[in-house]
Amino acid sequence: MKALHFGAGNIGRGFIGKLLADAGISVTFADVNETVVNALIERNEYPVKVVGANCVVEQVTKVTAINSTSPEIVDVIASVDLLTTAVGPTVLNIISKTIADGIELRFANGNQAPLNIIACENMVRGTSQLKEAVFAHLSEATKQQAEQQIGFVDSAVDRIVPPAEAGETDPLAVTVETFSEWIVDQTQFKGDIPNIPGMECTDNLMAFVERKLFTLNTGHLITAYLGVLAGHETIKDSIEDQAIRDDVQAAMQESGEVLIRRYGFDPEAHAAYIQKILGRFANPYLRDEVDRVGRQPIRKLSPQDRLIKPLNGTLEYGLPNQYLLKGIAAAFLYKNDDDPQAVELQTMFTEKGFAETLAHYSELKVDAEVVKLAEQAYIALK
Structure with missing residues (x-):
């Protein structure tokens, strides 16, 4: 299974991207930060310090990245099974056109596999708001097909991920608390719901x-x-x-x-x-x-x-x-x-x-x- 995650910041790497990678999903991060993108492409892994009663450093492996302004990102969207975001509410509108272009290409290529999109943001029904922004860029015919094949799955996320520690020189290092909660609306998926430990399903989101x-x-x-x-x-x-x-x-x-x-x-x-x-x-x-x-x-x-x-x-x-x-x-x-x-x-x-x-x-x-x-x-x- 392949996933594209928009946002390679601390929350993206320390929370959602980590859960996806830990579940054995092939993760590509999309971001505009060249330093972070290039480091992920070069190393394909990064350390996450998990702090609570005990402190452990866990390696997230088998990941890569792409600049989210690169034309090639449309090809990635056309081929993945899951698309997630942790970019902040204001950036969702900015990436909506790119996502729409990827959906158009996906259908033009004849890709009939379901694509589920989950905005993991600190906002109420963020994915539904993203859907509205994406659909504003789609043709009527594409909208009808997207309603059948693209799942826009609302979620609630909870994990405290502070900025990088003072003196930290590794651009990929991130610190997170032990607690995490990622709850998704199981009624909104298209096709099978992916098995991702740490992602909980509910019908009362x-x-x-x-x-x-x-x-x-x-x-x-x-x-x-x-x-x-x-x-x-x-x-x-x-x-x-x-x-x-x-x-x-x-x-x-x-x-x-x-x-x-x-x-x-x-x-x-x-x-x-x-x-x-x-x-x-x-x-x-x-x-x-x-x-x-x-x-x-x-x-x-x-x-x-x-x-x-x-x-x-x-x-x-x-x-x-x-x-x-x-x-x-x-x-x-x-x-x-x-x-x-x-x-x-x-x-x-x-x-x-x-x-x-x-x-x-x-x-x-x-x-x-x-x-x-x-x-x-x-x-x-x-």
Whole structure:
């Protein structure tokens, strides 16, 4: 079995690409980073440091790479059985034309084998959004054939993969935590579902997408924003600050109540899941900087993301949301001149004020009671 994986960054190499290669699948990475691409072509392997109770270095072997801007990538898409991505939400649109061209060539070549595409991104139903972008480039006839032969499989992914360790000189070395979770919508595959240890199938994906979004992502981000305010540099240092830990845990409990109401999760099991997440944040072997986690606050304040979506759930079910509001307020105190979204948020905030800025990005009503409460939380934090 052959796979093409877009994104040879830390998540691509340390998480999805590793699972595929470990399953005996022939993996080609696609990326624009020439240094990484050339090293993968030359070496066909790379080391992954897995850190938890024990630290082990595992070699990922029998891999290669291609520059994702190379014309030859269309030929690769035309011949593989599986296509995965870990490129970030904004890059999905950029690669959609390339994927569409590969599908056109695949059909022109008479390749009738199913192709399954899985976007492994920190977003809700990312593959469905990728499908929409790909189909915008296809002819009507190709769209009809693609509906029969191309599976666009939504997934939920969870693994903390920090940037390269200080002083690391190997461009392919990557560090990951022991925990990983890759859950896919089994109803969306075409043909046989590939047997990939570490890839779990479900027919109720949204329950797991929101469990991860409302717990790991929500907690991670609030830890980062409160950590910045307290002068901490890393997630570990932030979550070991008891005041921050208490606030983060309380926010995760608020979002967890939404999940329990919506999906019937067992309260005790979900409480244990929250504790596991908090333990992961404190992993002493992961240097995960608060600025990395806090980046792109505008995206994270959008209606379908990790702050506003659980907040809307608390409004839907009439649940407490004091600590989620504190996390939203903290986003307005996050300043990072190297992050265009942080700069844009602060610019609009200065011009329009808190309520109008929050309403603009979150799509909450500007005169809603919850917006007033968020502004009160901001004033209290400031």
